[in-house]
Amino acid sequence: MDFDKLNQRIAILEHRTVVDEIGNHTSKWDEVFSCWAKVSVKSSAEQVNTGVTREIQSMSFVVRQSLFILSLNSTTHRILFRGLTYNIKSVQRDYLHNSYITLVCEVRKAGCTDEYN
Numbered sequence: 001m002d003f004d005k006l007n008q009r010i011a012i013l014e015h016r017t018v019v020d021e022i023g024n025h026t027s028k029w030d031e032v033f034s035c036w037a038k039v040s041v042k043s044s045a046e047q048v049n050t051g052v053t054r055e056i057q058s059m060s061f062v063v064r065q066s067l068f069i070l071s072l073n074s075t076t077h078r079i080l081f082r083g084l085t086y087n088i089k090s091v092q093r094d095y096l097h098n099s100y101i102t103l104v105c106e107v108r109k110a111g112c113t114d115e116y117n
Contacts, residue, residue: 006037061103062103
């Protein structure tokens, strides 16, 4: 892949639990890394469940390998791209070339709330 294909800026968010001054625990997503990526839409669909229409879009982000990117996982990290937060579904390493990693992500655009926002 050519480097000129990495033409979109993305941010990596990491989940942290913050304790306030009286001991309450709250979830927080902080931006910890940003990089250039090749972004492509894998699928976009609507689902109707119990009368609520949900729009779900699956995206693929191809990024260059780095030490931080190698430590990504789907439980503690998310992608922020153009104002939308994408949940990481899988991290696919390229063992043939060892240059790029593909992050397969999903966003729920409408009709669904997420308990970790």
